[in-house]
Amino acid sequence: MERAIPKNVLIAIFVLLITITIFSAYKYVSALKEKYELLNALNEIKLQVQILENDKQNLLRDLDKEKQLADKLSQQNTGLKENLKASITRLTKLFMGVEQTQKSLDDLHAQFSLVKAENAALKDQVSQVTTENENLKTRLSSVAELKKALREFRRQMGKVGKEIQKKTKADQVTVGNRGFLLKDGQPTLSPKVIKIEVIPAPAPAKE
DSSP: OOOOOOHHHHHHHHHHHHHHHHHHHHHHHHHHHHHHHHHHHHHHHHHHHHHHHHHHHHHHHHHHHHHHHHHHHHHHHHHHHHHHHHHHHHHHHHHHHHHHHHHHHHHHHHHHHHHHHHHHHHHHHHHHHHHHHHHHHHHHHOHHHHHHHHHHHHHHHHHHHHHHHHHHHHTTTSSSOTTOOEETTEESOOOOOOOOOOOOOOOOOOO
8 A cells, every 4th residue: 555645745746836837827928028028129120110111212212313413413514514615715705806806996096196196287287278378368458468469560570571672682683583573673572561450359357
């Protein structure tokens, strides 16, 4: 007949089993809690991954837009460079034209100075001629001057007549009359001057 297990041993074994059961239940609950926490963390990580993926897609779209903008800016930059080159060429031509224009202006200025000097000289000559004309008008309008001119003319004609008479007398011994018509041994050319009456011109009106 088998020997009976003491009561206190059974109690100890029961307490041990209960302790193991409680510990196992605690561990199970802890494992479930940790599992749920890990699942929550995993879901949060998945959510963050999705957010990051969305951000990645947004960044890729922004990057594509930036690339397109960069290409557009590059094309505009190329166009601006070409426009700048053309502008520099036009400015160079304009500067050359300005230099030629300035040279032409300098030449025109020199010609203008020369013409101005010539005009000044002509003005002086015109003034001198005007003065001489005024003096001549004054002399011609003066009766005394006219008479004086007539006396001088008669005196000169008298000298010419005397010289012709002397020459005629000297040539009477020669054959022919040397172009003079003779009448009674005297040349027909008379040294006398017919009286000329001159009416003085009216004096010019004073301005």
